[in-house]
Amino acid sequence: MTDTPTPVLAPATFQQRLLDWFDQHGRHDLPWQQDRTPYRVWVSEIMLQQTQVTTVIPYFERFMARFPNLRRLAAAEQDEVLHLWTGLGYYARGRNLHKAARVVVEEHGGAFPLHSLDEMAALPGIGRSTAGAIIAQSQGRRAVILDGNVKRSLTRLHAVAGWPRRPAVERRLWALADHYTPNHRLADYTQAMMDLGATLCRRGTPECGRCPFSDVCVAHARGEERRFPESKPKKALPTRTTRMLLLRDARGRVLLEQRPSSGLWGGLWSLPQFDDALALQAWLDIHAPDSRLDAPGASFTHVFSHFRLEITPQPARIGSLDSIGEARRWYDPDNPDAVGLAAPVKALLASLATFTLDMPPGP
Structure with missing residues (x-):
């Protein structure tokens, strides 16, 4: 040929x-x-x-x-x-x-x-x-x-x-x-x-x-x-799961962390992600022991070219957090910063209602 x-x-x-x-x-x-x-x-x-x-x-x-x-x-x-x-x-x-x-x-x-x-x-x-x-x-x-x-x-x-x-x-x-x-x-x-x-x-x-x-x-x-053109031979897309932590402080701000420069959503700001509920709770026990978990939100799927990501939002509340570590920031949904956001995170932040918290604010 x-x-x-x-x-x-x-x-x-x-x-x-x-x-x-x-x-x-x-x-x-x-x-x-x-x-x-x-x-x-x-x-x-x-x-x-x-x-x-x-x-x-x-x-x-x-x-x-x-x-x-x-x-x-x-x-x-x-x-x-x-x-x-x-x-x-x-x-x-x-x-x-x-x-x-x-x-x-x-x-x-x-x-x-x-x-x-x-x-x-x-x-x-x-x-x-x-x-x-x-x-x-x-x-x-x-x-x-x-x-x-x-x-x-x-x-x-x-x-x-x-x-x-x-x-x-x-x-x-x-x-x-x-x-x-x-x-x-x-x-x-x-x-x-x-x-x-x-x-x-x-x-x-x-x-x-x-x-x-x-x-x-x-x-x-x-x-x-x-x-024509003929499609790429199809393979079943694997499904991965993740828990996204929606941690909010007394002012209604949401904790974000920056993704690594390479890989999934490289360089964008996202909610902290965990493989499962146990890993999420372990992180809270160390970094935010005074936090309280709410009921998990409804899971939804975000499709990439090579896999499907099933996301479960996990709301949590905290009065204050003295140190949030490097590559993290508090994000105010009512006065959003000009930062790049992963699409599912942008949608979750946009869906948040006005926030009230029945725990005393921190110093």
Whole structure:
């Protein structure tokens, strides 16, 4: 089997059809399409990974208002970056965005290494496709992209069998993407390829009747649009359990602790977590012996890509706590701090009613 399926159209014909469609039906007024600097394109590309445009727009605008350039982002604290990322999900993206900004400042003098696709792709959280998008969109230079939307369109167009992240399948898709990429109108072409997958060649309900390639699409000719791209072989998601301690003081504040910089919810602020009720009680016996437990809250499940987390909130009360240790803080739900919160924790904090406590306040 060769790496490249036989192209369905000559590159020039493919490009002309796509750009004609884009000129008439593409998206031309997205915030990051205005003033296409490498920085703005980069932030938008990272935010758009596995996230819809309509969700990203308000986050992008708030992010640009607070961090209008790369040096401002690099100088910020991670907490502030993750606070603006709260609710967007996939928080490693936010951490890598911050880390990459500091690398560019410290190792590249504050300017992206746009002369080198390899150096761009080596920056934290970027990779080959995002590097290509930044170069093509901001510089107008030829660079190939292969994000999820482009993979889906090319996979259907050629009926490429196999899960697109398998190395052999991905090589074939990169070869196709390179074959069709032009030497002109690169910003428009890359945006058009992303728009095609996002607006017409969608995952569940492709609009083949409006597609400029419906007459040559192999999956459409077979009536197998929904077969492609093929899904990753499924494995049953394991379930983990955790107890989240909702410890509140006499002022109604909630104790939070910062997660380690790597791993689950890295760098975000969360409720103290324990494997079971015994471990939670043991921690209270040591750190908050005067606390009182309330009845546990209703358990709920938060689903990650590789496991399910069953969370049981455990409310507790304390009059005061002299020392809360490092990487912990008191959080006032009525006057919230600007910190990054894990999504389930944000939901739990938002659901708290006005708090009253029938124990005397501490000194």
